[in-house]
Amino acid sequence: MPLTHSYRMLAHTGIRSAVLLALGLLLVAWPGPATAREEGHAREEGRARKVEGDRHEQEKPEKLAFDMVVAAGAQRCLPNAAGHVSIQAAGQNQRMQVKVEGLPPHRVFTLFVLQVPTGPFGLSWYQGDIETDEEGEGSRDFLGIFSSETFVIAQAVRPAPQTHPGVDALTNPDTAPVHMYHLGMWFSDPGDAVAAGCSNGTTPFDGDHVAGIQVLNTSNFPDTAGPLGQFE
Incomplete structure (x- = not known):
């Protein structure tokens, strides 16, 4: 049976909504430049603390x-x-x-x-x-x-x-x-x-x-x- 005009419009609207929803979720999950920089700084600080801790342990005299x-x-x-x-x-x-x-x-x-x-x-x-x-x-x-x-x-x-x-x-x-x-x-x-x-x-x-x-x-x-x- 041929699709009616209204049905085709409804189908296109549903597909467009699904695509927009997927893009929105992707944008929410993807860290922005500022967030990425903050996470990078946090990782660097964590590594620096570990290095400092290891150095302090090595300096302790046996x-x-x-x-x-x-x-x-x-x-x-x-x-x-x-x-x-x-x-x-x-x-x-x-x-x-x-x-x-x-x-x-x-x-x-x-x-x-x-x-x-x-x-x-x-x-x-x-x-x-x-x-x-x-x-x-x-x-x-x-x-x-x-x-x-x-x-x-x-x-x-x-x-x-x-x-x-x-x-x-x-x-x-x-x-x-x-x-x-x-x-x-x-x-x-x-x-x-x-x-x-x-x-x-x-x-x-x-x-x-x-x-x-x-x-x-x-x-x-x-x-x-x-x-x-x-x-x-």
Whole structure:
């Protein structure tokens, strides 16, 4: 049956509408020049961030080494004393090895993590002991946090244990995070310092708070930029 004029017009209109609809959808889906540029910039920024992140990861030292120097009060009596420290990653922690030399033989020394390397001292943490051998040398490994994340914090003033009444503080100081990047080492016994020809001064840097003078420290680094902060 021949198509009527009205039917042909309706068919043409339907085809034209379908074509226009398809073109409209194509234009909506196709990004314009501005959108394409924005997406290009976003991709470039993403690549740049990845490169920067990779570079930062590569810059993190897998191992850090530095020296400790003779403390001012021990330079006359222990001029050859020296300390050598190495730090390396150990899982989520760090392993710190401290080697010392030029010290009196068969003596015990206390090692502290410090806020500042010389007196008057800020916050200090008793890390452990190092005992020398017959050659006046000693070595000890410590496992913990020895990096840019080493810090102390106290969110409130609270009662403190009285292990040594009359010596221990009754409460702690209230403090925001304080990072501690230095090391220091003391004679554990004031008598050992005297026997080595050093001053007989008494300091609290031992478990019983009766120690000798400081022997080694990291004063070869600035007060606010101690060596532990170099390890991330």
